[in-house]
Amino acid sequence: MKRKGILIVVSGFSGAGKGTLMKKLMETYDNYALSISMTTRQPRQGETDGKEYFFVTEEAFLQKVSQEGLIEYAQYCGNYYGTPRAYVEKQLEAGKDVILEIEIQGALKVKERFPDTLLLFVMPPSAAELEKRLRGRGTETEENISKRLQRAKEEAEGIENYDFIVINDNLESCTEQMHSIICAAHYTPDRNAEFICDIRKELEEGMKRSGM
Numbered sequence: 001m002k003r004k005g006i007l008i009v010v011s012g013f014s015g016a017g018k019g020t021l022m023k024k025l026m027e028t029y030d031n032y033a034l035s036i037s038m039t040t041r042q043p044r045q046g047e048t049d050g051k052e053y054f055f056v057t058e059e060a061f062l063q064k065v066s067q068e069g070l071i072e073y074a075q076y077c078g079n080y081y082g083t084p085r086a087y088v089e090k091q092l093e094a095g096k097d098v099i100l101e102i103e104i105q106g107a108l109k110v111k112e113r114f115p116d117t118l119l120l121f122v123m124p125p126s127a128a129e130l131e132k133r134l135r136g137r138g139t140e141t142e143e144n145i146s147k148r149l150q151r152a153k154e155e156a157e158g159i160e161n162y163d164f165i166v167i168n169d170n171l172e173s174c175t176e177q178m179h180s181i182i183c184a185a186h187y188t189p190d191r192n193a194e195f196i197c198d199i200r201k202e203l204e205e206g207m208k209r210s211g212m
């Protein structure tokens with residue numbers, strides 16, 4: 001049976017450690033393809049165009065939207081973020097599990113369009129630790145830290161829409177937990193409908209042949 005890739009959305013509050021977790025997951029396992037989003041936000045120090053994001057102008061972003069080149073897009077703290085369609089379709093076709101690290105509005109749009117999507121939410125061990133990580137990263141202004149913490153409060157109201165939470169306390173065990181959940185998700189009946197249908201047909205034919 002050819003293994004089909006599944007679409008996985010990973011969301012979580014800013015500073016919870018999504019980027020760090022994704023890096024670890026990609027380094028540890030080779031069946032994942034991480035989608036690179038397009039954004040109008042400015043690159044942070046150390047970020048490279050085409051690696052963490054495709055950094056574009058608002059005009060270029062809206063052009064991509066009008067060409068239907070994005071699976072979903074949303075605004076977050078004053079900037080646009082969106083998922084380029086072509087890469088996702090190609091990798092799923094190739095049997096990879098494709099990960100979208102996106103915020104909650106985008107996550108819900110993806111789930112609506114592709115109901116098979118597995119939705120994971122990364123939690124920090126505590127709110128205090130979240131703030132510590134966000135500050136400790138040293139990438140945001142005080143104004144941005146406040147906006148992102150405010151946004152976290154809003155996003156917290158939507159966690160029940162997700163299939164699983166993972167708690168990023170210890171990075172290694174959280175990576176393992178996430179990988180285990182994804183492995184298990186491959187074996188739900190709805191993701192194996194074709195296989196189940198084939199077995200049913202074979203059972204039916206077998207019974208007919210033996211005159212039952």
Ligand code: ADP
Pocket residue numbers: 012013014015016017018019020021133134136137168169170171
């Ligand atoms: P996000 O992508 O969710 O905004 P990052 O991956 O940038 O978060 O992580 C925010 C900060 O927290 C970074 O400085 C990162 O090194 C740190 N961090 C991530 N995971 C852990 C962890 N398990 N324990 C301690 N610090 C962590």
Ligand code: 5GP
Pocket residue numbers: 011012013014018037038041072073074076081082083101102103104105106107
């Ligand atoms: P950051 O600026 O910290 O890199 O990302 C801010 C938020 O935007 C994060 O919650 C991140 O998951 C989300 N994000 C990144 N790419 C996309 C995308 O393509 N679509 C949507 N909807 N959100 C995204």
